[in-house]
Amino acid sequence: xxxxxxxxxxxxxxxxxxxxxxxxxxxxxxxxxxxxxxxxxxxxxxxxxxxxxxxxxxxxxxxxxxxxxxxxxxxxxxxxxxxxxxxxxxxxxxxxxxxxxxxxxxxxxxxxxxxxxxxxxxxxxxxxxxxxxxxxxxxxxxxxxxxxxxxxxxxxxxxxxxxxxxxxxxxxxxxxxxxxxxxxxxxxxxxxxxxxxxxxxxxxxxxxxxxxxxxxxxxxxxxxxxxxxxxxxxxxxxxxxxx
Numbered sequence: 599x600x601x602x603x604x605x606x607x608x609x610x611x612x613x614x615x616x617x618x619x620x621x622x623x624x625x626x627x628x629x630x631x632x633x634x635x636x637x638x639x640x641x642x643x644x645x646x647x648x649x650x651x652x653x654x655x656x657x658x659x660x661x662x663x664x665x666x667x668x669x670x671x672x673x674x675x676x677x678x679x680x681x682x683x684x685x686x687x688x689x690x691x692x693x694x695x696x697x698x699x700x701x702x703x704x705x706x707x708x709x710x711x712x713x714x715x716x717x718x719x720x721x722x723x724x725x726x727x728x729x730x731x732x733x734x735x736x737x738x739x740x741x742x743x744x745x746x747x748x749x750x751x752x753x754x755x756x757x758x759x760x761x762x763x764x765x766x767x768x769x770x771x772x773x774x775x776x777x778x779x780x781x782x783x784x785x786x787x788x789x790x791x792x793x794x795x796x797x798x799x800x801x802x803x804x805x806x807x808x809x810x811x812x813x814x815x816x817x818x819x820x821x822x823x824x825x826x827x828x829x830x831x832x833x834x835x836x837x838x839x840x841x
Contacts, residue, residue: 606630607629607630607632607681608627608628608629608630611627611628617707617708617709618642618646618650618651619650619651619707628646629643629645629646629658629680629681630643630681631643631681631682631683632679632681632682632683633683634682634683634744635683635685635743635744635745636683636684636685636686636688636743636744637683637685638683640685640686640708640709641683641684641685641709642683642684642685642701642709643680643681643682643683643684644661644665644670644672644677644679644680644681644682644683644684644690645658645661645662645665645680645681646661647684647690647711648661648664648665648670649661651711652690652699652711654692654695654697661680662680665677665678665679665680665682666678666680669692669693669694670690670691670692671689671690671691671692671693672684672688672689672690672691673688673689673722673743673765673766674689674691674719674720674765674766675766684701685701685709685743686701686702686703686709686742686743686785686827687700687701687702687722687723687724687742687743688700688701688722688743689714689719689722689765690711691719697713698713698714698715698716698718698719699711699712699713699714700712700714700718700719700836702783702791702838703783703784703785703786703790703791704791704838705791706790706791707790707791708785708786708790710791712837712838714837718836718837720764720765721762721763721764721765721771721836722743722762722763722765723760723761723762723763723774723827723829723835723836724741724742724743724745724760724761724763725741725742725758725759725760725827725828726739726740726741726742726755726756726757726758726759726760726761727740727741727742727757728740728757729755729756729757732748735750736748736749736750737749737750737751737752737753739753739755739761741761745768747761747763747768747770749770753770753773754773755773755775756776758776758808758823758824758826758828759773759774759775759776759828760773760774760776760827760828760829761773761774762774762835762836772835774828774829774830774831774835775828776796776799776810776823776826776828777796777799777828778796778797778798778799779795779796779831780795780796780828780830780831781793781794781795781796781828781829781830781831781832781833781834782794782795782796782810782812782826782827782828782829783826783827783829783834783838784814784821784825784826785825785826785827786825787821787825789814789815789819789821792814792815793814793829793834793838794812794813794814794819794826795812795813795814796810796811796812796828797810797811797812797813797818798810798811799811799823800820807822807823807824808822808823808824809821809822809823810823810826812826
């Protein structure tokens with residue numbers, strides 16, 4: 599007999615990412631994020647976020663129904679896939695409830711839904727993962743949420759800098775450099791969700807990754823820039839959790 603083809607839509611509860619605040623003993627399986635803009639270990643499936651984290655619905659059936667009926671928006675776009683992966687800086691809006699949230703590292707968790715107002719929900723900060731010159735002579739910027747920004751002119755940003763976008767159209771509003779004096783958000787590690795100020799940047803080499811010396815809670819720490827996100831100078835360009 600031919601085996602089951604295709605990837606599973608569920609995963610064992612005990613194998614779910616540690617930051618998922620779900621019961622590990624209530625049932626054997628939980629919905630698995632589908633392939634999308636965020637990695638499985640850095641995202642929530644939309645339905646799990648609604649039921650287990652935001653608790654705006656009581657059952658998975660209710661979550662699936664709300665999503666299928668187009669009652670939930672991610673970054674200003676209606677998403678009808680219950681398994682759609684939502685991750686860092688994503689904006690989740692529920693218009694019928696007049697509520698909006700941004701997923702941020704906060705309260706010691708890699709992802710936490712922080713309530714935001716309507717104006718804030720129109721903006722999103724994205725980390726630049728790649729930069730290259732496209733064959734069409736356009737500058738191409740690959741962002742952490744899977745989107746690509748194309749520009750006729752060099753935007754003056756490099757890998758590890760951040761772009762502030764208007765959503766859902768993705769228009770660039772401003773940028774934040776990863777440099778001395780920048781305010782950065784800790785994405786992972788012991789300081790998850792905390793803000794710090796960059797004191798120095800150390801370029802990577804064959805034996806080490808690019809890192810930064812950051813002052814956080816009055817003390818300097820040296821961490822890979824992959825664990826940081828530039829969010830402003832003196833103050834964040836967007837309201838964040840855990841300031």
